[in-house]
Amino acid sequence: MMVKHVLVLLLLAASSTAMASGDPQAGRDKSQTCQACHGADGNAENPMYPRLAGQYQTYLLHSLKAYKSGERNNAIMAGMVANLSEEDMKDLAAYYAQQKGLFNTVPE
Numbered sequence: 001m002m003v004k005h006v007l008v009l010l011l012l013a014a015s016s017t018a019m020a021s022g023d024p025q026a027g028r029d030k031s032q033t034c035q036a037c038h039g040a041d042g043n044a045e046n047p048m049y050p051r052l053a054g055q056y057q058t059y060l061l062h063s064l065k066a067y068k069s070g071e072r073n074n075a076i077m078a079g080m081v082a083n084l085s086e087e088d089m090k091d092l093a094a095y096y097a098q099q100k101g102l103f104n105t106v107p108e
Helices: 002-019 024-030 057-069 075-081 086-098
Strands: none
Touching: 024 086, 057 075, 057 086
16 A cells, blocks of 8 residues: 555656756747846846746746636736747746746855
């Protein structure tokens, strides 16, 4: 019974890692239009716009997919994600997750 639980946990961990894979460098290259609202590195200076830097990669990917599907309703973001491919969204999520920000800040 314990072996089944361990296998399930391993499968879940592997699938979430694979689901969120992306190329941060490609994401950086694709982030040009995002920068107008979210800042050059995802640390928006205007509190009206969410900070993307340091957010969990899986959360960022889920959010982009939700805007694209209409699950999240925002006219600006719907237009921004309309032409993004699955790989584009993974790359953007990987890039912003690696930026110093909300959840990955390390004291210097």
